[in-house]
Amino acid sequence: MPLELQEFTTPANTIVIADTAAAPGTLPTPAVFTPPSIISPAIDGSLAYIWSPNIASGQTVTFRSTFFVDLPLVSAVIPVSIFYAFAANGNATVTATLEVVNILGIVLLSIPLFTDSNDGNPQNVEVASGDALLGLAVLTGNFVRITVDATVTAPVSIGYASNPGRYLGEITVRSLV
Secondary structure, three states: OEEEEEEEEOOOEEOOOOOOOOOOOOOEOOOOOOOOOOOOOOEEEOOOOOOOOOOOOEEEEEEEEEEEOOOOOOOOOEEEEEEEEEEEOOOOEEEEEEEEEEEOEEEEEEEEEEEEEEEOOOOOEEEEEEEEEEEOOOOOOOEEEEEEEEEEEEOOOOOOOOOOOOOOEEEEHHHHO
């Protein structure tokens, strides 16, 4: 299966859309890089974790990452498989949707891909996956967009400085064409 996309979450493709520590009127805002802890797992060698610019113990943040996939132009059905590896130092739940969008920005097709959770294990890399069949929708001028929403809760640090949350995701898209 040819590799169509492999990309990590970064401040360039991920925004904070909800944050319990954010002041009113400050969202959405780009995510920021945050240093990993000594127990943070790497995903494909990357430790480029992100978080909200706001930091509070027990804070809950929802990220929206948007990835664009360059699929070959087809007039038949093309199967695609999407894998999403993610890690966080608290509870994390991810949901992904694949959309085919035309040149006017109108969504022509929306396919729910997966929902998964890391069960709060800070040393765990969880992998979610989903498959889709794309047909006539992948024509000249249309593009495929995958949106991943991740809600992450930072650990609570009683008696210590605020413990910032950490979140890292990597998407891999493969097709049969």
